[in-house]
Amino acid sequence: MRKVYLFAILFCLNFGNIFSQKNFNPPATKQIPVVDSLFGYIITDPYRWLEDKANPEVKDWSVKQDEYARQWIALNTKPIEGLNEEIRRYIDRDYRSAPFFKGNREFFFARKKGEQQNKLYTRIKGKEKLIFDPLKIDPSGKTAIVSYVLNKTADKLAVGVQTKGNEIAKFYFIDTKTGKEIYPPIDNVYSLNWCRDNRFVYITYRSMDDIKNQKPLKTYLHKLGEGPEKDLLILATKDAKDFASIWDDENSSLTFISEGDFYSNTLKVVNSSAPSDTITLFSSKEFQAFPIAVKDGKIYFRTNFNAPNSKLMVASIEKPTFENWVDLIPENENPKEDFVVTNYNIIVREKKDVLSRLRLYSLDGKFIRELELPEFANVSGISYNKETGSIFVSLMSFTTPAKLYRLDEKELNWQFIFEDKPPIETSNLETKQVFYTSKDGTRIPMFIVYKKGLKLDGNNPTLLYGYGGFNVSMLPHYIGVTASFVNRGGVYAVACLRGGSEYGENWHKQGMLK
CATH class of the missing domain: 2.130.10.120 (Prolyl oligopeptidase, N-terminal domain)
Known part of the structure; x- marks a missing residue:
């Protein structure tokens, strides 16, 4: 796993250099066109054959591509001081x-x-x-x-x-x-x-x-x-x-x-x-x-x-x-993501612009107020322990690992319980949310994580991630070892594509073209 992270970060940090080199000639990949008609569009997929991972030819292709990529990076990129050790410390540590x-x-x-x-x-x-x-x-x-x-x-x-x-x-x-x-x-x-x-x-x-x-x-x-x-x-x-x-x-x-x-x-x-x-x-x-x-x-x-x-x-x-x-x-x-019914109230976890929050209701369903969080973060989970009258809330952001808090069901006072402290510096990183317009005019949210003071002018190595499927929301989540990439001048972006549930079932269905 450590090698995979290191390979990905090396690739991103040297992205511009890689494709400017004339000697980048990976092993050729044969094409076997497969034509599909999907939602009124004719799609030609020349690489469908590569999906058969049991095929010996596919296994051979994978090995050769991997070997070439690693050899090329070893010959054409400069070692990044401290990166190997930093990733090792993050993955192999007391947890x-x-x-x-x-x-x-x-x-x-x-x-x-x-x-x-x-x-x-x-x-x-x-x-x-x-x-x-x-x-x-x-x-x-x-x-x-x-x-x-x-x-x-x-x-x-x-x-x-x-x-x-x-x-x-x-x-x-x-x-x-x-x-x-x-x-x-x-x-x-x-x-x-x-x-x-x-x-x-x-x-x-x-x-x-x-x-x-x-x-x-x-x-x-x-x-x-x-x-x-x-x-x-x-x-x-x-x-x-x-x-x-x-x-x-x-x-x-x-x-x-x-x-x-x-x-x-x-x-x-x-x-x-x-x-x-x-x-x-x-x-x-x-x-x-x-x-x-x-x-x-x-x-x-x-x-x-x-x-x-x-x-x-x-x-x-x-x-x-x-x-x-x-x-x-x-x-x-x-x-709405979760409902917690306690002896005194009902707490609802709901999303607004891809950020989960908590709202307090009476047992007869009347809205009382929004529960102010002890820090700015996404509410990544909530559970209720009836025997002790405790509500447990997990908070997380792109630059902060999960923190666990306890709420007394009656007084609703926040009590800090736990936080993970991985050995990667994130206090010098910041996150902002932007919106861009999709091809059909839909407003799409995207999170951008970058080092404080970095000029976002389009010239920085950028790792863009999107999912858009199976009703899964791309809510703020701790980026882990990706912080090593961002700390070195990289930009990490997460596009909240349709097909997930960021804005509910209609958003999910739009990703399915329904």
Whole structure:
């Protein structure tokens, strides 16, 4: 990874010099034209054949291109003093993640300089305790923690690992006080949720064969410690593109079931007091709805039903079907990302001009005020711990790593909890947001990060990044080792293209030409 960063920064810093050299002659690439008609346009792609990474000819092409590029840079660019060491210090260092909490328990990830993977720790009576180390499973360092699921009381943990970046997880089951395995691990797991009875889990399997043959997902009730042949099938999708999930709400006797695709779903509920009765709450081929809280006899739903930017609706547990839902916090021009329902209020995380902020509402949906942040930053995450009455807010900017703050749910006072302090100087960098006009006249936002005092005259080496897909927003995020490039006179720009969700569902659909 360090070599990849170094190569990219060297390329950008020497960009003008590279293409002014007469001896830049990379290995030739053959062309095999493929013609497509897309949205009324004829597109000719001469390099489609390079997408087949299993093709020996493609592998050979990749090796030769890489070898030539590295040789050319070694011969034609000057070493950048201190860059190699700076990137090494950033990547290989003592690291600790922000803590995360459940009930009265605290957990965090950490690794020491020289270690290749994060380990999972807890804190018990002020003392740190290692509870899961992927290096014990795979000393080569090629197995990483990719997910974790705590049960309601946080005394049991299901932790998923993947090896060599594959898409298949293996889950281990851990006692979070001792770090000992309490059940045999389960392989080929796509998703997993604890049941209310912690002897069981809801589990969706997914093998490499399932992925290769695009088999529909199936979810089972699995008793821990028993073989999969005893599993009970409880959910099955009909198409590989569809999703299905089931989970027990931790604050009630309700179990929710969601089935659907990327754009729509059917939501059902089962009450453990009447387990034979399954009630369909919501069903649509155009919209989605998900429960985000159950409190005081009410279910709160986040939905985009006739609300592309999302809204909050509510219904009673006694009359939970959609015709009884009532708008609580309606849609507005700003996309809503999260709703947190506490004992005293509702906090909404929403985006305005690609910057997330927090707005405070009463429990009956009346807007009170915007919550002023303790510093200028993007709100990158928010969560609620009902047991302790704490709201945890993560803040981040292009030049500041994630910082974690705690808000008391009643007083709403900010308390600093944690920040990462990587060894790269960013205090001399600044960020500005600009807007430019797209081909069709649409106003597009873009962030620019540069060194203070740098003249932005179009002559600086610039790394421009854009995504514009899958409803993903390019919100301000810590640039990490890219700061090494910016500190040396480079400019880093992020264009917030359509196809993401920067301005809601309409922005997303425009990127799909809909």
